[in-house]
Amino acid sequence: MAAARKRRPYHHGDLRRALLDATLALAGERGAAGVTLREAARVAGVSQTAPYRHFPDKQAMLAAASEEGFHLFHQQVQQALTAAGDDPRARLGSLGEAYVRFALAYPSHFRLMYGQGSPPKSASPGLQAAARASFQLLLGTVKRCQGARAPRIPAQELTRRLWALAHGMATLALEKQILFDTDAASLASATRKAVQDLID
Amino acid sequence: MAAARKRRPYHHGDLRRALLDATLALAGERGAAGVTLREAARVAGVSQTAPYRHFPDKQAMLAAASEEGFHLFHQQVQQALTAAGDDPRARLGSLGEAYVRFALAYPSHFRLMYGQGSPPKSASPGLQAAARASFQLLLGTVKRCQGARAPRIPAQELTRRLWALAHGMATLALEKQILFDTDAASLASATRKAVQDLID
DNA sequence: ACCTGAACACCGTTCAAGT
C-alpha cells in the first residue's frame, strides 16, 4: 500500500522540503524576521503562491522549520548525554555544552526556535509538541542528576538556572556581543565549566 | 542665546520624540521587527515621509530608540548599585536583579536593544557608545567586587557567566518560556540568588 | 527648515484559472 506514495511528483521533487531549506537559508542570513514567502518561493523556483499548497500561511512555514530545529536539538542533546556516561556532574556539563554547541552549529534553526521574529509555540501542534519534548529532556535530565546528589536547590530551580545560563551564552554569542566573540568550541567548554561550577 | 530655541515649532511640538515613542509602543506590541516607519508616522500624525527629516532611514530610528534603552538601563543599574551598599556579594546580586527588573519593566526598550529585529550596535555612533558604557558598568562592577574577594575565576569570565545568566532569565521570561512564566519580582529575586550562588 | 504626495519596487494573501 505504501507503494502508492512512489507516484511521480507533479513538478517539483519535494517543494515542501525545498521551501523549508530556503526558509532556513534566509533565516541564517538575515534572521527569522528577514524570511520572505515570496523569496523562499523564488529560491525554490516556483511562483509566489505555490507555497500556499504546502503551508496555510507564512507563519506555518516558519513553524515547520522551527519544529525541525527542536527535533534536531533533541537528537543532539541525546547523543551528548549518551556519550557523557553516568556521572551526574559530567552529564549536566554535557547538557550545557550541547546547548551552546547546537546554537552555534545550527544558528538558522536556533534563530527560528527562539529569535524574536520566530513563531510562537502555539503556531502549530507539532511545534508545541517538539518544544515540550525538548523541555522535558532538559528537566528530566536535571531531575535524575539531582536524585543522585545532595540537592541544595529544587530541580526546577536548577533547570531554570542552567537553561538561562546556556541560553544567555548562546544568544549573546549569536548577537556577537562583546566577551562572547570567541570560537564556538571555547564558548561551549566555558559553558560546561560554568554549569559544573553552578552545581558544586 | 539658548532663548533662540524657544521659537514656535513648525507644525509638531517634537516630531522626533513622537516618532521614538511610537517606535517603542510598536516594538512593545509586536517586537522590534514589527515596527514600521509608515505606521510610526501615522501614530505621530504626519505623512509617511516626514520621518526622513529626523532620521536617515528606518534603522536609524530603531537605533535611536535602542540607544535610549541603554541610557535608561545604565541609570537603573547605577541606582540599584547605589542602594546596594558596599558588600560585594550584595552588589553583584543587585546587578543581576536590576538586569532582570529592567528587561521586564521596559520590555519595549529591551527588545529594541537585544531582540532579533534590533539594529546592530554599529548602526550609529551614539548607540555604540551607550552600549559600550553599559558593558563597562557591568565589567567594572564585577572587577571591583572581585578585587574585594578571593577570586577563583577571572573577572571577565565571571562577568560572562553573570551576564549570560541574567540575560537568559530575562529573554526566556520575555518569550514566556515554560519555567520562566512567574511574576517579575519573583524572577528578579531568583536571579539575585542565582548570581550569589554563582560566586559563593 | 520642515513637511506633503506621487511614484517605484517590494511584501503577504486571495481568487479565478489552468494542467
Next chain:
DNA sequence: ACCTGAACACCGTTCAAGT
C-alpha cells in the same frame, strides 16, 4: 492534486514640490 498570474492593501525609500 498542484501550480500560475492578476489583484489588493501593505511596506521602505526617492524625488519633486510646497510653505
